[in-house]
Amino acid sequence: MKAVQVTGYGDVDKLEVVDIPIPEPKEHEVLVKVKACAINNTEIWMREGAYGKGTKSGWRPEGVQFPRIPGSDITGEIVKVGGSALESMLGRDVVLFPFTSSGENGSEHISEDMSFIGSEYDGGYAEYVVWPAELCFDMPLSSYSESAVFSVSGLTAWHMVSQIGIQPGETVLVTGANGGVGSLNVQIASNVFGAKVIAVIGDLDGEERLKELGAAHVVSYRSEHLAEDILQANGGPVDSVLDVVGDALFHTSLQVLKKGGKFCTSGSAGGQQTTLDFRTLYLKHITMYGSVLGTRAEFKEMLKAIGDGKIKPVIDKSFPLEEAREAQVYFKNKGKLGKILLLPEE
Structure with a gap:
C-alpha cells in the first residue's frame, strides 16, 4: 500500500511517501481501507517534537518510534477482520476513535497508558490502517470526507x-x-x-x-x-x-x-x-x-449531535495523499476556515 511516514523529528522533509505491506489485523482488530484523513496540529507537533517533558517526544514520555505513519482523524470501510466473531463488521463505513487506553469509563483520556493513533500507532496517512474493532463507530454522515473532520478536533x-x-x-x-x-x-x-x-x-x-x-x-x-x-x-x-x-x-x-x-x-x-x-x-x-481529547461516551454524544445536524462539517481544502507535505504546510497558514483533508484515492 501507499503511505506517508514520518522518518524523524524535523520539518516537512521528514514526511516520505513509501510503498509498504498492507498491515494484518490481529484477533480483535479490523483492517480499514482509508477513505479520508483530516490533518490536526497533533501530527505536526509530533513531527516537530513539541510534546512531552523533553523537546523530542510524542504523547508518551519515551517519544515516537520512527518511522511512523501519522494521522488520527480517519474514516473508511472495514475490508478485513481479525476474528470470526467480527465478520459482521465487514463492509461497514466507520470513523475511528483516536486512542487506546486502559482507563475506566469517563477517565480514558487521562490514563497514563493513553496511546494515540498516528503517534504510538500507525495512522491514517495511508491507504489502509488496522484498529481495534471496539473503537470503530458508524459514520455519523454519509460522506467519508465530512465524517472525517470530527474525531480529534x-x-x-x-x-x-x-x-x-x-x-x-x-x-x-x-x-x-x-x-x-x-x-x-x-x-x-x-x-x-x-x-x-x-x-x-x-x-x-x-x-x-x-x-x-x-x-x-x-x-x-x-x-x-x-x-x-x-x-x-x-x-x-x-x-x-x-x-x-x-x-x-x-x-x-x-x-x-x-x-x-x-x-x-x-x-x-x-x-x-x-x-x-x-x-x-x-x-x-x-x-x-x-483539556485534550475526551471520553468514549462523549464521542458517542458528539456523533449523535452530528447525525442530528446540530454540528456541521467545515472543510477548507482537500489534498491527495502524496501531497502530505504541501497539505501540512497549507495547514499552518493562517486565515483558513475549517479542516484540511488527505484523500488516499484522489
Missing part, C-alpha cells in the same frame, strides 16, 4: 465545552474560531449547549461564515482594542473562554473574564509559554482547565 471541543459546564444563555469567548477545534467550539457551545458565542479570528472576511456556524459576534485579534471590542459586544465580561491559541491571547482572555469565570485551553498555536500574574487568578476567582 470534535472530541476535544466537545470535552472542552462539557468540562466547563456551559449553561444556556451564558457567553463564551472562542479563540482561534476559524480552525478545526475553534470552529467546532463555536458550533457545540452555541448549537448544542445554547451559549452566546463571541468568536475571535484574524480576518473579518470570515465573519458571516462564523455567524452561520452559530457565533453571535465576531471580532478580530488584530484590533488594537480587542478587550474593549469583546466587552462591548457582550455588554460586559464573558462567562467562559475556550482557548486554542495560548500566549497571544492569554492576557486578553483573563482580562475579559468575569469574576468566577472559567478558562479552558487545549492548544497553544500562538505561543506555548506565557506569564501569569497570580493576583489576576485569585482576585477574579478564575478557574483554569487544561
Whole structure:
C-alpha cells in the first residue's frame, strides 16, 4: 500500500511517501481501507517534537518510534477482520476513535497508558490502517470526507465545552474560531449547549461564515482594542473562554473574564509559554482547565449531535495523499476556515 511516514523529528522533509505491506489485523482488530484523513496540529507537533517533558517526544514520555505513519482523524470501510466473531463488521463505513487506553469509563483520556493513533500507532496517512474493532463507530454522515473532520478536533471541543459546564444563555469567548477545534467550539457551545458565542479570528472576511456556524459576534485579534471590542459586544465580561491559541491571547482572555469565570485551553498555536500574574487568578476567582481529547461516551454524544445536524462539517481544502507535505504546510497558514483533508484515492 501507499503511505506517508514520518522518518524523524524535523520539518516537512521528514514526511516520505513509501510503498509498504498492507498491515494484518490481529484477533480483535479490523483492517480499514482509508477513505479520508483530516490533518490536526497533533501530527505536526509530533513531527516537530513539541510534546512531552523533553523537546523530542510524542504523547508518551519515551517519544515516537520512527518511522511512523501519522494521522488520527480517519474514516473508511472495514475490508478485513481479525476474528470470526467480527465478520459482521465487514463492509461497514466507520470513523475511528483516536486512542487506546486502559482507563475506566469517563477517565480514558487521562490514563497514563493513553496511546494515540498516528503517534504510538500507525495512522491514517495511508491507504489502509488496522484498529481495534471496539473503537470503530458508524459514520455519523454519509460522506467519508465530512465524517472525517470530527474525531480529534470534535472530541476535544466537545470535552472542552462539557468540562466547563456551559449553561444556556451564558457567553463564551472562542479563540482561534476559524480552525478545526475553534470552529467546532463555536458550533457545540452555541448549537448544542445554547451559549452566546463571541468568536475571535484574524480576518473579518470570515465573519458571516462564523455567524452561520452559530457565533453571535465576531471580532478580530488584530484590533488594537480587542478587550474593549469583546466587552462591548457582550455588554460586559464573558462567562467562559475556550482557548486554542495560548500566549497571544492569554492576557486578553483573563482580562475579559468575569469574576468566577472559567478558562479552558487545549492548544497553544500562538505561543506555548506565557506569564501569569497570580493576583489576576485569585482576585477574579478564575478557574483554569487544561483539556485534550475526551471520553468514549462523549464521542458517542458528539456523533449523535452530528447525525442530528446540530454540528456541521467545515472543510477548507482537500489534498491527495502524496501531497502530505504541501497539505501540512497549507495547514499552518493562517486565515483558513475549517479542516484540511488527505484523500488516499484522489
